[in-house]
Amino acid sequence: MASIPYVLIDSFIEGTRCLAYYGTHSFRSGYIAGRLIRGQVSNDDEIAIFHFMKSGNSHSQQVNRREEGFRKFLLDNGFNGTIHSLTMHTDKRDDNIDRLAKFLDGHNRVKAGVVFNSRAHVLGDYIMQTSASSKFRLLGYDVIDANVRYLKSGLITHLISQRPEVQGYHCVKALFRHLVLKESIEPVNYMPIDIIIKENIEYYNNYI
Amino acid sequence: MASIPYVLIDSFIEGTRCLAYYGTHSFRSGYIAGRLIRGQVSNDDEIAIFHFMKSGNSHSQQVNRREEGFRKFLLDNGFNGTIHSLTMHTDKRDDNIDRLAKFLDGHNRVKAGVVFNSRAHVLGDYIMQTSASSKFRLLGYDVIDANVRYLKSGLITHLISQRPEVQGYHCVKALFRHLVLKESIEPVNYMPIDIIIKENIEYYNNYI
Structure with missing residues (x-):
């Protein structure tokens, strides 16, 4: 029996x-x-990387690669400040809020943070319950409604996005080309990396 | 005779x-x-707006609106520095280079400039011939090869882009929908405003 062909989307x-x-x-x-x-x-500021993990799970390769790229940019561009790493457990909301509040109170040079998956909004919910909320800025991934609310409020300054519908379209098309048209398919297909801010979010999904 | 229907693209x-x-x-x-x-x-820096004009022409409405938006952001966000305005005449290359060199020599707080049409690369050509080239940063419009070269070299830090092929596709489709399908057409259709930097240009036109 021939193996069933499949296409990977979003995360290699x-x-x-x-x-x-x-x-x-x-x-x-x-x-x-x-x-x-x-x-x-x-250069005197500090940065926090926030990880969201389910109990017992390791990070996805996608999240690891994003973090590697992030650290590489800072290394290449003269950032000497401390980069903190804080893990949130997706099923421990109250504990997360406590730990985050203590962390931010104890590290008042941490002015910005990044979440390498789509959960920046969850961190946003936590941050709004701490005293650090007014000065903290966050970068996240994926244009989902909960993230967009914080983008509009200013807590999230940037979302990195990758046209998920277009990805999905091309995945199905690749399977069709392979199975029906018998065409050869390029194995690795990198999509655009879009930078979304408060000022261009309104138009992002228009006419793609 | 019925009037000939037409669609405006890029500039309203x-x-x-x-x-x-x-x-x-x-x-x-x-x-x-x-x-x-x-x-x-x-706040102590100064900014230059560079206009490119043909003899006898006025600015396009598009360029004027972009400049209004640009000035509004700076006004809304506490920029108190001087904004200079310098006009280049498209048919006077040597004269432009002279004037630009004198301007930059005389205004060493001008660290950044903007060109509101696709000619940032022309200004880039001029800037590379002045002593200010190493510290000057430029923002431009439109992903065309000549601009992309300066984006990759670092002189242009950002290009704002608007998916011209997608615009063209929708214009033709609108005419088809109007003439053949007799559908009603939405009169104003705003496209995404894309932010292009050195680090995402490689993937920008993939799979749109």
């Missing part, structure tokens, strides 16, 4: 035998996140 | 009876340019 997984991958270059998108954060902090 | 012209417009919100794109420049200058 190494060591698989996928027909094709459609998504962004994760390292490069993290590198861009680094530039966007770097523009908002001085 | 008021007072016309076009069937539809496909392009960006010019004021808002200038507002975004303001944010991108503001992030690169301190």
